[in-house]
Amino acid sequence: MTLRPRSAWGTLPWSPTTYGRSVLGLPLEVWRPTGRCDLLVFAAIHGEEPETTWALSRALRQLGDPPAHAAVVLAANPDGLVRGTRANANGVDLNRNFPTSTWRAAPVTSRATIDLPSDVLLSPGTHAGSEPETQALLGLIAELQPDAVIALHAPLACIDDANGSALGERLADRTGMPFVRDVGYPTPGSFGTWGLEHGVPVITYEFPVIANEDLMRLHVPVLVELLTGTLP
């Protein structure tokens, strides 16, 4: 796999296809591999984590050719991304909306900053899997049948892998971040729990609290390695 020269990093070199629409009608876009999909990497299911989209886009823009075996979703929650909200336009935390045995109708909470208590209220949806973004992502996964899915989040600074997979361990080694089996608090209806219950290996790659410049130096190269199948 050849990488593009830096002078070409300004634009995405090929076009995505649309796998659904958000509540606001924005396209849900996927950059597909040329061959069988071994890995799906998605960013910004939480719109308040825009650095995940930026970093994954920076990685994608370095590739000389479409990845052979990796699919890329730059914004799983485009409504949240354009409005700067964790939730989608219905006020639903999409990462608490997946159809799992743990899904509950009670409001879910998140932290305004990492040092504060988890007390910002959001909806988990009217029912499990109620949101178009959730349904579309599940549809994409059913179609692509990836061997593993990597969900990009921030800012917990860990590799969270309930399966303790070899890929998760390699990511932890490569990034120098802790390898954990769970994030230490309940996440009913999360994508990771959905994966665990449905036999889809999910790794949550949590960026640290970090400036974009350092993300570019420390984590974008790891994403390039993931997309090109060259992670040590």
Ligand SMILES: [Zn+2]
């Ligand atoms: Zn998140």
